[in-house]
Amino acid sequence: MKTSGGSDAMKRRAGESAAEAVSDGDVVGLGTGSTAAHAIRRIGDRVDAGLDARGVPTSFASRELARDAGVPCLDLPEAVGPDGPGIDVAIDGADQVAVGRGDGPAVGPLIKGGGAAHAREKLVDAAADRFLVVADPSKETPVLDRSVPVEVLPAGRSAVAEAVRAAGGEPTLRRAERKDGPVVTDNGNLVFDASFGAIDDPSALATTLSTTPGVVEHGLFVGLADEVHVGTESGVRVARR
Numbered sequence: 429m430k431t432s433g434g435s436d437a438m439k440r441r442a443g444e445s446a447a448e449a450v451s452d453g454d455v456v457g458l459g460t461g462s463t464a465a466h467a468i469r470r471i472g473d474r475v476d477a478g479l480d481a482r483g484v485p486t487s488f489a490s491r492e493l494a495r496d497a498g499v500p501c502l503d504l505p506e507a508v509g510p511d512g513p514g515i516d517v518a519i520d521g522a523d524q525v526a527v528g529r530g531d532g533p534a535v536g537p538l539i540k541g542g543g544a545a546h547a548r549e550k551l552v553d554a555a556a557d558r559f560l561v562v563a564d565p566s567k568e569t570p571v572l573d574r575s576v577p578v579e580v581l582p583a584g585r586s587a588v589a590e591a592v593r594a595a596g597g598e599p600t601l602r603r604a605e606r607k608d609g610p611v612v613t614d615n616g617n618l619v620f621d622a623s624f625g626a627i628d629d630p631s632a633l634a635t636t637l638s639t640t641p642g643v644v645e646h647g648l649f650v651g652l653a654d655e656v657h658v659g660t661e662s663g664v665r666v667a668r669r
Contacts, residue, residue, distance in 0.1 A: 434564025442562040442659030443467035446519045449560060452480050455502065455513050457552035458494055459520025460487040460545040463562045467519045472497025484515055486552050487545040488614055508555050518556035520549055522563050524574045525656055527667055534667040535656050537630040541577025541647030544613045550645055553652055561656040568658065572630055575621040577647035582618055584642020589620065591640045597622040617644050
């Protein structure tokens with residue numbers, strides 16, 4: 429269930445803005461999706477110009493793009509293992525981001541997983557010293573209300589569906605677009621898109637989903653984003669936590 433949104437020019441401005449935050453010697457988490465792809469390409473241009481940076485891809489797609497762009501890559505265990513360099517900054521997109529709600533932080537929780545890569549994305553984004561979100565204005569909202577992607581073990585499909593309903597949601601098994609059958613993640617699992625309507629307490633819902641047996645990972649990213657780079661018609665707007 430990939431999301432449509434702003435123009436490619438907006439996405440490019442957002443991705444390239446975040447890519448400029450990468451410093452010499454950094455290890456960079458490389459997100460998945462059309463906006464993050466612009467960041468990866470820009471990092472590749474900077475590597476070609478002499479920047480010393482390595483990437484940690486969050487999906488098969490981001491690894492392939494990094495390779496094509498000339499960005500050297502590490503696997504996640506190499507980066508965050510006992511002798512690894514760590515991840516300095518992660519750059520990733522979002523399907524929806526809560527920005528500037530009431531008296532809360534300028535950057536709030538996110539919903540991710542339109543590309544079914546949210547389990548690996550969350551591992552990389554949470555491990556980074558800084559997590560920069562790249563988006564266009566269509567992804568901003570005061571209150572999250574998109575369906576939440578939930579990656580589930582195939583054997584746990586029925587039990588997780590019942591748990592989602594008990595939590596007030598309606599789960600829909602994500603179907604593949606150009607083949608018969610469901611979407612299968614890079615991890616070999618299935619994805620529910622769980623609709624809860626307006627999510628007034630993302631933290632509580634995230635805890636409920638995380639503690640449900642059979643759930644591998646969900647698309648609520650709470651307390652992780654440090655900045656949001658929003659590409660507009662005329663430039664980039666940056667919000668910070």
